[in-house]
Amino acid sequence: MYPFIHIGIFNIKSFGLMIWLAALVAALIMDRSFRRARVSGDAVQMVFIAIVAGMVGAKLWHVLDTPLEYHQLGWAALWDTAGFAWFGGLTGGIAALLYQGWKAKIGLLRTLDLAAPAAAVGYGIGRVGCFLSGDGCYGLPTNLPWGMSFPNGIEPTLLRVHPTPLYELIAGLMIGAWLWWRGGKQRGTGTIVGEYLLLSGIARFLVEFVRRNPRILWGLSNAQLASLGSITAGIVLIVWAATRPAASRAETAAAEPEPKAL
Numbered sequence: 001m002y003p004f005i006h007i008g009i010f011n012i013k014s015f016g017l018m019i020w021l022a023a024l025v026a027a028l029i030m031d032r033s034f035r036r037a038r039v040s041g042d043a044v045q046m047v048f049i050a051i052v053a054g055m056v057g058a059k060l061w062h063v064l065d066t067p068l069e070y071h072q073l074g075w076a077a078l079w080d081t082a083g084f085a086w087f088g089g090l091t092g093g094i095a096a097l098l099y100q101g102w103k104a105k106i107g108l109l110r111t112l113d114l115a116a117p118a119a120a121v122g123y124g125i126g127r128v129g130c131f132l133s134g135d136g137c138y139g140l141p142t143n144l145p146w147g148m149s150f151p152n153g154i155e156p157t158l159l160r161v162h163p164t165p166l167y168e169l170i171a172g173l174m175i176g177a178w179l180w181w182r183g184g185k186q187r188g189t190g191t192i193v194g195e196y197l198l199l200s201g202i203a204r205f206l207v208e209f210v211r212r213n214p215r216i217l218w219g220l221s222n223a224q225l226a227s228l229g230s231i232t233a234g235i236v237l238i239v240w241a242a243t244r245p246a247a248s249r250a251e252t253a254a255a256e257p258e259p260k261a262l
Contacts, residue, residue, distance in 0.1 A: 018129030023051045026122030029176070033114040033183060041104045046111075047118060050096040057092020090200075090230070093119065109237075112193035117179040120196060124172020131165035139164040139210040162210040171203040188244035194237030201230030 027047040034043045094112065101111025130137040134153015139162025141147075147160035175196065183192050205227035213221040220228075 014132035015129035015135065018132065019051070019055070019126050022122040022125035022129075023048055025125055026051070026118040029118040029121055029180070030115055033117065033180075036184065037114060039106055039110075039114065041106055043114075046097065046100045046104075046115070047122075049100060050093045050115070050119075051122070053096035054089040054093030057095070058089030060088055060092075089123075107189070109190040109193060112196075113183065113189060113191070116192045116196035117176045117183060120172050120179055120200060121176035122172075123200070124169040124176065127165040127168040127172065131163060131169075137165055138162065138212070139207075140212050142210070161212075164207050164211050167207050167210075168203065171200075171207070175199045175203065188241035190237045190241035190244070194234045194241060196234070197230045197237065198234030201227040201234060205231070 027044040030047050031043040097111050097115050098108050101108050134150035136155035141159045142162050148163045149160050150157050205224050208221050208224045216222055
């Protein structure tokens with residue numbers, strides 16, 4: 001594994017590099033979402049603010065979820081590159097997007113619909129950073145042909161384990177592609193983000209069965225319990241959106257002001 005990428009005299013953390021690559025790709029996708037829906041707004045700025053809020057939320061959730069680590073490391077636990085909780089990142093990112101969508105007068109659910117494909121793809125790319133750094137997010141030991149060891153990772157292991165970050169990369173790209181395709185269809189506001197919450201929740205719930213996270217309730221990990229909440233919220237949104245009138249691209253375009261003649 002490659003926790004650091006050496007370029008001349010510079011040692012670049014692979015985790016940080018992939019996070020910024022994820023942010024860049026997500027910003028490009030969301031900008032395209034805005035253009036397709038003919039929505040005015042700074043999509044790139046919204047993505048980067050959501051990424052920062054998501055990382056803060058992920059770290060805070062991890063610290064709250066593992067108080068022993070905080071007692072051992074003190075404030076250093078907040079700056080450690082390892083330990084980011086998926087649900088905390090999801091909550092922080094959604095909160096930032098909701099605030100920005102409200103401030104820009106785009107609409108809360110509409111903003112989340114536009115951001116959903118970018119969030120799915122960006123999350124998948126970000127997991128590559130965990131894979132390259134070997135930060136302990138890998139899975140349980142396995143004899144499957146694609147099992148991998150992480151001898152040079154931040155948290156090394158010589159056992160062949162499930163490369164769960166790669167599973168989440170594949171899931172993120174597939175979910176993102178599906179949501180992008182769905183975003184071009186007529187649908188009630190809230191449908192796309194509902195499908196994002198449902199599909200990403202299912203993906204995380206399933207991958208947890210081969211991860212090494214401890215089980216805390218009913219044989220499920222903390223992430224799986226959070227995933228059940230995501231799945232439930234997604235189903236509720238999809239059902240609710242189905243009762244709302246579908247907003248077509250033509251109707252969206254008609255609602256936009258006519259460009260002024262030069």
